[in-house]
Amino acid sequence: MKQLFEGHLLYSTGRPRSFYRGKVHLLSSLFVFPVVLYYFAKASWHNSYVFKVGMLNACLVYAAHAVSAVYHTFPVGENLEKILQKMDYIGANLYAGSSFLPMALLSFPEAPGQLFVALLMIVTGWNCVDVWNSWYTMPRPGFVIALHFLFAYYLFTALTWFEIGMLYAAIGFLYVGSTFLIYDPSSSLSKDVSFEIYHMISVLCYACILMMNYSIVKRKAGY
Numbered sequence: 286m287k288q289l290f291e292g293h294l295l296y297s298t299g300r301p302r303s304f305y306r307g308k309v310h311l312l313s314s315l316f317v318f319p320v321v322l323y324y325f326a327k328a329s330w331h332n333s334y335v336f337k338v339g340m341l342n343a344c345l346v347y348a349a350h351a352v353s354a355v356y357h358t359f360p361v362g363e364n365l366e367k368i369l370q371k372m373d374y375i376g377a378n379l380y381a382g383s384s385f386l387p388m389a390l391l392s393f394p395e396a397p398g399q400l401f402v403a404l405l406m407i408v409t410g411w412n413c414v415d416v417w418n419s420w421y422t423m424p425r426p427g428f429v430i431a432l433h434f435l436f437a438y439y440l441f442t443a444l445t446w447f448e449i450g451m452l453y454a455a456i457g458f459l460y461v462g463s464t465f466l467i468y469d470p471s472s473s474l475s476k477d478v479s480f481e482i483y484h485m486i487s488v489l490c491y492a493c494i495l496m497m498n499y500s501i502v503k504r505k506a507g508y
Contacts, residue, residue, distance in 0.1 A: 286367045287419045289374065297363040306484045307357030310350045318347040321495060328499065329506040338390045339502035345383040346495070349376030374416045381429045382409030384494045387501040388452075392443040393436065401436050405429065430456060445504070448497045455493035462486030 294300035325343045329336040353376060356369040382405045389401040408428050415421045433440060433452075441449065462483040 286364060288367050289370050289416065289419050289421060291419070295363060295366050295370070297361065297366045302360075303357050303481060303484070305481050307354055307359075309484070309488060310354035311358050314347065314351045314354050318343075318350060321499075322347065325499060325502055328503040328508040331508075332506040335391060335502055335506040338387055339498065339506075342383045342386050342498055343495075345379050346491070349373075349380040352376045371416050371419075374421065375413045378409050378412040378416065378426060378429070381426045382406070384455075384498065385429075385433060387498045387505075388433075388440070388444065388448075389436075391501055391505040393439045394443075397436055397439050401432070404432050404435075408432065430459070445500065448500050451493045451497035451500070455490040455497070458486050458490040458493065462490070 288295070296302050322340070322343050325339045326336065329339045352369070352372045356366070356373045361369065385405055386402065389398040389405070392398075393401060412421070412425050412428070415425070440452075444452070462485075
């Protein structure tokens with residue numbers, strides 16, 4: 286199988302294994318996300334539609350973290366690692382795209398909400414196909430985030446100020462981490478320092494998105 290980023294070392298070919306990244310995702314998968322799923326389900330179980338939307342988002346985020354935990358934690362052969370690396374990036378794109386589902390399907394009016402979801406599916410699907418075919422570039426998830434600006438009117442009229450604050454805090458954390466990752470002169474796959482710092486910052490992004498979506502699910506289910 287063709288490698289996702291040609292010329293970059295894999296863990297199986299000499300890249301130092303991340304110290305925090307895999308451990309954080311592994312611990313999150315074992316102890317944090319089961320609790321997250323419980324609270325999402327508890328808040329929405331009495332409303333079938335809200336339950337399905339909220340749990341779809343939560344389960345996709347859970348699955349993305351679980352795949353990342355396996356990829357970054359456990360040693361495997363080179364061919365399997367290439368597959369896991371692509372699944373890791375596919376999971377990250379599914380996570381980014383699904384983060385807007387509760388907003389679009391539960392808070393927005395029906396027509397703009399469905400249009401937003403259709404655009405999310407197109408861009409996310411495009412990103413995932415390109416990951417699998419090794420045509421991917423790092424800034425691509427930014428296209429998904431940029432889509433929400435097209436629906437700014439509905440965002441500011443349909444969400445609470447807490448939910449808006451959590452969304453833009455998440456975007457802020459993501460871009461701070463990404464800027465450091467891209468422009469820090471010490472960034473290299475051999476040291477992996479910038480990737481670790483980026484990941485620690487991105488954990489705050491994940492937390493904000495989960496709080497935003499939990500608030501939307503809880504509010505729309507009338508919990």
